[in-house]
Amino acid sequence: MPDHTQLIRSVLVDHGRLAVDVATLSDSASLYEAGLTSHASVNVMLALEDEFDVEFPERFLKRTTFESIENLSVALADLVHVDA
Amino acid sequence: MPTAEIPAGMPAAVDWDGTKRRVAPRRGTDRPWALSTLRVGTDMMAVDEVARSIERFGERYLRRVFSELERATCTGARGPAADRFAARFAAKESVIKALRPDRPIAFHDIEVQLDPDGGPEIELRGNAANCAEALRVIDTSLSLTHDAGRASAVFVAVLDTPLPSIALPAPTLDPASKLSDLFPAGIPFDRRYDTYDHSQEAV
Numbered sequence: 001m002p003d004h005t006q007l008i009r010s011v012l013v014d015h016g017r018l019a020v021d022v023a024t025l026s027d028s029a030s031l032y033e034a035g036l037t038s039h040a041s042v043n044v045m046l047a048l049e050d051e052f053d054v055e056f057p058e059r060f061l062k063r064t065t066f067e068s069i070e071n072l073s074v075a076l077a078d079l080v081h082v083d084a
Numbered sequence: 085m086p087t088a089e090i091p092a093g094m095p096a097a098v099d100w101d102g103t104k105r106r107v108a109p110r111r112g113t114d115r116p117w118a119l120s121t122l123r124v125g126t127d128m129m130a131v132d133e134v135a136r137s138i139e140r141f142g143e144r145y146l147r148r149v150f151s152e153l154e155r156a157t158c159t160g161a162r163g164p165a166a167d168r169f170a171a172r173f174a175a176k177e178s179v180i181k182a183l184r185p186d187r188p189i190a191f192h193d194i195e196v197q198l199d200p201d202g203g204p205e206i207e208l209r210g211n212a213a214n215c216a217e218a219l220r221v222i223d224t225s226l227s228l229t230h231d232a233g234r235a236s237a238v239f240v241a242v243l244d245t246p247l248p249s250i251a252l253p254a255p256t257l258d259p260a261s262k263l264s265d266l267f268p269a270g271i272p273f274d275r276r277y278d279t280y281d282h283s284q285e286a287v
Contacts, residue, residue, distance in 0.1 A: 017133075038177055039133060042149060046141045062188035 015043040027070040041066040054079040121243040125182030127174040128236040135166035151195045170235035171228040172196045178239040185215040220244040
């Protein structure tokens with residue numbers, strides 16, 4: 001599975017509006033606990049769609065998808081694979 | 085509360101201290117009067133956050149979050165009105181906070197509509213509607229406002245609540261206590277928690 005985490009971290013820096021430095025978060029850390037809001041998660045999703053040239057389907061638009069960098073990476077791996 | 089204040093035909097729940105309490109009027113149920121439970125949700129949104137999203141992602145952002153009706157309502161001659169979209173985003177969040185759903189709810193499952201008088205109201209679909217049904221939501225109310233760069237929403241849901249089964253506290257077995265110490269005087273014990281209409285009875 002390709003490692004998307006660096007690009008995800010970059011998107012979180014630009015659009016996540018987190019209360020903490022993204023570099024200090026582990027891949028499994030809760031982004032919501034780090035300050036990710038529902039509205040910011042929409043921006044993160046749209047920015048990830050731009051970066052990876054994918055579209056998050058309805059089934060991925062749930063809280064758990066945006067819970068951590070790890071979860072986003074798994075979702076993107078699925079989407080990139082499908083779109084490839 | 086004097087018994088005379090309770091209209092004839094309206095059942096009264098008799099509370100622990102012997103007072104008769106009003107129960108809420110209902111719509112859309114076969115019980116015109118019953119106990120209600122309220123769920124309230126509120127949310128606040130920074131208008132400039134929404135404005136930035138519109139600027140950065142444009143129509144793609146608006147389409148993912150807001151329904152066609154909401155986009156039409158909030159877009160005027162000068163383009164999308166970020167304050168109005170922010171109020172609607174706050175409304176969607178306030179509904180989620182009130183319903184506390186156990187399943188994912190899409191933004192489009194919650195739509196802000198305007199009634200003929202221009203007041204906002206909520207239309208629920210999909211999982212949001214299923215969740216409301218499971219909670220026995222029988223009425224809702226929504227209020228929106230935006231000022232000084234902030235938009236906020238307050239959403240209230242009225243739940244059709246079955247009359248509760250009352251668990252009486254276990255009486256203490258202090259041999260010195262009397263029955264009158266355990267239960268307040270003024271009303272027969274077997275009427276303290278009933279819902280029969282006693283309003284016509286002499287007090």
